[in-house]
Amino acid sequence: METKSKGTISQPRLYIMDTKIFKNMDEYEDDTNVITKSDIKIQEPSMYRVLLHNDDYTPMEFVVDILESVFNMRNPHATQIMMDVHQKGIGVCGVYTYEIAETKVAIVTESARKEEYPLKCTMEQD
Ligand code: TYC
Numbered sequence: 459m460e461t462k463s464k465g466t467i468s469q470p471r472l473y474i475m476d477t478k479i480f481k482n483m484d485e486y487e488d489d490t491n492v493i494t495k496s497d498i499k500i501q502e503p504s505m506y507r508v509l510l511h512n513d514d515y516t517p518m519e520f521v522v523d524i525l526e527s528v529f530n531m532r533n534p535h536a537t538q539i540m541m542d543v544h545q546k547g548i549g550v551c552g553v554y555t556y557e558i559a560e561t562k563v564a565i566v567t568e569s570a571r572k573e574e575y576p577l578k579c580t581m582e583q584d
Pocket of ligand 1: 514541
């Protein structure tokens with residue numbers, strides 16, 4: 459419905475008549491097709507583990523700095539993860555959505571290359 463007053467163009471008014479959500483307007487009259495909360499499926503994003511790999515050249519302190527600055531770890535945890543990677547060869551730094559994991563891998567790799575360290579950081583689906 460559109461209301462008009464002299465000399466001005468007015469917008470149609472909007473009325474919210476019902477708070478129910480319908481799949482389409484044909485189903486408006488059919489209560490069995492009302493979408494209920496249990497019908498709504500939420501697709502969770504796939505998650506990715508970011509991994510650090512051991513090598514013989516990257517200084518331990520550099521790895522701890524990376525774990526603190528890129529993966530928001532406090533020093534004792536960062537030191538523990540670094541030692542884990544050092545002893546076992548590989549370790550998980552965190553689990554993130556695709557773009558966040560990809561960004562962290564890029565930041566770690568670029569920071570290491572800038573210092574000419576061979577530190578390897580990869581990601582894999584959780
Ligand atoms: N092994 C390295 C050293 O002894 C330290 C290190 C730890 C390197 C973890 C990489 O992901 C790494 N200096």
